[in-house]
Each structure stands twice: as C-alpha cells, then as structure tokens.
Amino acid sequence: MTDGSNEQQEAPVDNRLDNRQGDPRPPRGFWFGIIVAIVKPFMIVFTKCRFTGRENMPRTGGVIYVPNHISHFDPVLLGYFIWECRRIPRFLGKASLFKIPVLGKIITSAGQIPVYRDSTQAADAFRDAVAAVERGECVGVYPEGTITRDPDMWPMTGKTGAARIALMTGCPVIPVANWGAQEIVKSYTGKIRIRLLPRKTLQARAGAPVDLSAFEGKPLTNQLLHEATEVIMARVAETLGELRGETPPKELYDLRKARKAEGEETA
Template sequence: MTDGSDEHQEAAVDGRPSETPDPRPRRGFWFGLVVALVKPFLLVFTKPEFTGRENLPRSGGVVFTPNHLSHFDPLVLGFFIWECRRIPRFLGKASVFKIPVVGRIISSAGQIPVYRDSSQAADAFRDAVAAVERGECVGVYPEGTITRDPELWPMTGKTGAARIALMTGCPVIPIANWGAQEIFASYTGKLRIRLLPRKTLKVRAGRPVDLSAFEGKPITNQLLHEATEVIMRAIAETLGELRGEDPPKELFDPRKAREAP
C-alpha cells in the first residue's frame, strides 16, 4: 500500500476533509508494513472518530500519554498518531516483542521494549529519551498496564513520562481513547474479539500538559509524582470529554486496592 495523493490532501477518517494536509513522514519498510496491515483493517471493521489532532506537534520531540483500556487500543492509538502525521514509538512490554513474527515486525518498526525487573529495565528509559532528543514521537502508557478501575477511568500513573519530559523539555500530550474495550475486553479470562457490528473507536488528543511549575527544579521522586498526577488528571479530563462524563475526583490506585481488606 502506498500513500499516493494523501501526501497532499486526504479525507479525515471521520469522512470530513482534513484540516491539515501536511505531508506524511518517511515511514520505512517495517512501519510501512504495519500501516498497510492495520489501517485498512480498522477502516473496514471499525468506525474511527479522531479529534484534537491539531494538539499533537507535527515535528520535534514529544511524549504522548494515552489511557489503557484494552490490548486492542495500541492499534487504534498507532493509527491515530499516524493520522497526526507522526510515527509513534511506543514503549511496550518485552513479552510482546517475543511473539513470533509480531515481535520482529514491531521491533523493526522502531518500537521500544520494556524489560521490567531486570538488568535491562533502564534501557527503555534511555532509548525513549534518545528518541525524544532525535525529535521523535514517543508513546508512554503512564498506568503501566490496562486499567483496573471498575468504570474504566485511568488509574494513578507511574513517573516515566514525567521524567522523560522534565529531562528533555519536550511537551506531553494527553490522549484519551474509548471503544477498544468493546472489541477486546481484558481481564475476562476469555480471548474473544468482537468486530461486528462495527464499533466506534474514539480518540482525542488534549492540549499539552502544563508542567511549567516543575521546570528548573531538581528532579526528585516527589516532584515526579506531583508532575505525574498533573499528567494523569489531564488524561482523565480528556477521557471525560470523550465519554461526556465527569472523571472521578480521585483516580483508582491499584496499590491501595491491594492493601484494602
């Protein structure tokens, strides 16, 4: 599949003319293969509704921070970032990179494995910082896993995204997605994908998170946790806009849930 005329002008995925007919970035063979497989599949079997694309910078290093609903949403978010004229570099669990064929494709497409609880655990952070400093678009799921919140709101977050942003000075773009859980519901104990009837997949990018209060200060654990709270609140508010609901005042904390009697 080739981009063809969409380098000049392309209809938006919701059927309306694109407001930003920017040229697409050079994608290379492996990411081009991902686009060729994922984009037609989603356009045929789902109904994407993408908003807020103007909030993601078209160039320069940036971190985008999505909520995590389902094992299916990385495909949706990757498509969204591509429609924003950027190539996403996701941080993902190392186990996914070990899946035959799939692991080879996503690794060759520039995605970044995260080796938890190992001597390689710091490699992902260094790779992410290096990618941002090269001007790339790096995706970090701050929750670190699919949400356990009973109402599927974002949970409290880990500090990786805040650390990358404060070390590099790059913007952080909160991204909310909704609908992927209807295709692939997680934590059910059953592997079942529901494609029909076609599900509406909503993704929205919010405005850059204001982290100015933390800039120029020593990067301590307390500072990182405070900055992460600001990022998670921005994600929750953006998701509230998609759902037409008010997010909870206090985000679900899995550690407190485990400690509760």
C-alpha cells in the same frame, strides 16, 4: 479545532475533521510501512473511527503522548490515531511482545521500544525513550503501566516515567484519550475474545499540551515527579471525560492501595 458537533458525526477519519488532513505524511520506512499496510485497511473495514484534537499534536520535534489504557486492543487504535496525526508512533511495550515470531521482528524493526520489567534491562527502555525524544520522535508512554482496573474504566494513578522523560528533555506532553477499544477486546475477563462485528465505533482525542512549567528547572526528586505525574494523569482523565461526555472522578483509582486493601481483607 474540531467542534462538538463534528465529534458526534459518523465520519471516517479521512474526512476533514481538522487541519491535519492536508499535511504530508512522514517518511515511514519499510517495516513501519508494513504495519500501516496491515492496520489501516483493517481499521477501515472493521471499525468506525472518530478522531479529534489532532491539531494539538506537534507536527515535528520530540514529543511524548500519554494515553489511557482500557484494552489489549487500544495500542492498535492509538497507533492508527497517531499516524493520522501525521506522526510515526513509537510505543513503549512489554518485552514479551517483541519475542513473538514475525510480530516481534516487525515491531522491533519499526522502531518500537521494549520494556523489560523487573530486570537488569529495565532502565534500557527509559534510556531509549529519552534518546528517541531527543531525535525528534513521537513516543507513547502508558503512564498507568497496565490496563485500568477502575470499575468505570477511568484512568488510574500513574507511574513517573513520562514526567521524568518530559522534564529531562523539555519535550511537550500530549494527553491522549481513547474509548471503544474495550468493546473489541475486553481484558481481564478470563479468556481473551475479539469481537469485530457489528462494527464498533472507536474514538481517540488529543488534548492540549500538559503545563509542567511549575516543575521545570528543579531537582527531579521523587516528590516532584509524583506531583508532575498527578498533573499529567488529571489531564488524561479530563481528556477522556471530554471524549465520553462525562465528568472524571476527583480521585483516580490507586491500584496499589486497592491490592493492599484486598490483601488485608484476605489476611
């Protein structure tokens, strides 16, 4: 496992930061190969990446990784990180992305999973994610459901999808923290602008699997799923704290409560 001194080095991801570097790459297929051919050179040229904790990502078998969400750019960083963990990332993403010409064709053919919010197809993403995990895939679920609105960019409270998939399939849940993507694309600031220069340092870290043993074998009630989700989000925040060298807040930002409070103030 990478120690603290290695985390501070200005080192490219190809350096031997952990024991994953000698592992063979997984078969990537034609369409995912196109994504790798585009993303990897871009990241090498325009960013400086620090990846740690890759030994915590299972090398084979179904797994869910749950990252924090800080920017429209962090899916690129996280996809690259999972690839460097020697896994093929399968993201759950907004259905609108799959309708973009060319891009939609590529990500659909590369096995990414569309999420149809507030529609009769909303359950399809959950079903497809479960099926992917049962096939042994590495599936990424943003538990917050959207980019964080926390003023200090800590994770918010989460939705229960990742917990439900994990408890249904028995697969491990890996907390993944990322930092730096917000310097390339700052979200919710009006017009989206991409800032590549000077080169930004991007970080990602995989934590040890979340312990959900207290919830296994019990009926999947709403209360149980919310409790399991709180455990998951606490681990995501903890992993981000390790990455940032800071202590996460004891209570995570609750977007629903914040919006309700705003509505009461304007009423």
